Each structure stands twice: as C-alpha cells, then as structure tokens.
Amino acid sequence: MTTDQMKKGAAPDQENAPSKSNCLKHNKETTILAIMRDGRSLNRFEAERFGDHCLHSTISTLRGKGYQFFDEWEWVPTRFGKEVHVKRYRYLGAAS
Numbered sequence: 001m002t003t004d005q006m007k008k009g010a011a012p013d014q015e016n017a018p019s020k021s022n023c024l025k026h027n028k029e030t031t032i033l034a035i036m037r038d039g040r041s042l043n044r045f046e047a048e049r050f051g052d053h054c055l056h057s058t059i060s061t062l063r064g065k066g067y068q069f070f071d072e073w074e075w076v077p078t079r080f081g082k083e084v085h086v087k088r089y090r091y092l093g094a095a096s
Contacts, residue, residue, distance in 0.1 A: 028052045029062060036069075036091035043076060043088045059089050068092040 031050050036042065047055040059069055070090045075083045 028058055032058050033062060033067065033091070036089070039091075041088050041090040043074065043086045045076060045086065055089065056087065066095040068095055 028051055032042070032047060032052055032055070035050060042055060044055045047053075047058075052058050059071070063069065068091075070092055071087045073085055074088050076086055078084050
C-alpha cells in the first residue's frame, strides 16, 4: 500500500477495482431490453422468468427513454386451466 492510499484510507484490494461510474448497471430495464433486442418477444408471464414482475411498467419506462415497441393482445393459458388476456411486446428499435 502506498503512502497516498494510507492517507486516503483505500483498502489494498480496492486499488485496482473499477469505479462504480464505469460499471454497467444491470437492472430489469437493461435485462429486458437485451432480451428483446435479440429478437425475442415477451408477455408478462415470460418476463417473470427474467425477474421482471411488472413488464408493462418496464416497457413504459423504456418508451419514455425513446425505445419503440409493438404490442398486441393475446390469450394465454394460466396455471389454473383458464385463459387470460395479456399483451405481447416486440422491440422495434430506438427513436431516431
């Protein structure tokens, strides 16, 4: 440990650690966007597998940031043997 590090209170193992500002932020928005950019479409139940429990809210946030999605209603079976009406979202690209 250098004298400067001791003065600053930096731990030796943190000497070469990346700064938090340079790290890619992984959250549900980046996860869903990456999945959909790969050509996959999702409905709310499929998004659950990726940790998104409120897909319509995530899509709304991404739309607010300039990303475009196509959505359409579909019927899907539930685990209780019935069907429910949900939206399927497809990524169209970023607004130009």
